[in-house]
Amino acid sequence: MKADPLSADKTPSAGRPRDPRIDAAILRATSDLLVEIGYSNVTMAAVAERAGTTKTALYRRWSSKAELVHEAAFPGSPSAIQTPPGDIAADLRAMVGAARDVFTSPVVRAALPGLITDMSADAALSGRVSARFGDLFAAVRARLHDAVERGEVRADVEPDRLVELIGGATLLAVLQSSDDLAAPSWVDDTATILLRGVLAP
Structure with a gap:
């Protein structure tokens, strides 16, 4: 109708x-x-x-279908991390959980394969789409800066790489093992690896 x-x-x-x-x-x-x-x-x-x-x-x-679809699938970028400041472990878990919730929505799962193809073929489009997440990147930078000041995080950790690791891990899981994402353990395990790395203590 x-x-x-x-x-x-x-x-x-x-x-x-x-x-x-x-x-x-x-x-x-x-x-x-x-x-x-x-x-x-x-x-x-x-x-x-x-x-x-x-x-x-x-x-x-919207200048193209890809830009329209991106806004429909991702109607807003988080402008803040919804956890109390002062705990980088909680921050990381919140970031991973938020990414999981976004990427597993029916609309996003339907949009992703074609959207990735179109963005890969058009660098200008990819840049315009990525710019919509500026507020999120700023929030991650602010939380990492605070964690560095508290001595919880190394000063050489790059916020943009952290966002890429969270988004990339979630996207790959959506495409390859989407059933695993439903378990709370996926968020916990991914956040723990990001926080502690893979080296033995």
Whole structure:
């Protein structure tokens, strides 16, 4: 069933803000179609029809299907780590758990294979998509800086590499052993390896 008609989204006059109802309808339609038919079968025309708007309205907001899908799959980047400051072990477990929850959502799992392919083929697109996680990177940097100041973490630990390790481990688990992610032990084990490494004490 189509959403309420929103195709009256004509080119706005100068200074007129976008209609948030149309944005929401487009993102909801994209999420629904991803789960129903998969990334490769989602088209801008299909999204516009499901959302009750026009392709022009979509392209006014997102320059490509990949960018639209990325926003639908990852509607917001965490701007803070939701654990009390002062415990890097708790911080790491929270980061790994948050990544697990994001990557195992039905929409993200439907979007990932095609999205990765498109981003790999387009460096500019990959950069624009990655930029949406700026707040998360800043939060990780802040927590690591605090942990270094407390003497819990070495000063040479690079925050961006930590984010890559968490995201990469979670993504690989989604693609290869998604059933394991449901167990709390996956978060605990991954966070422990990140915290302590693999060298014997």
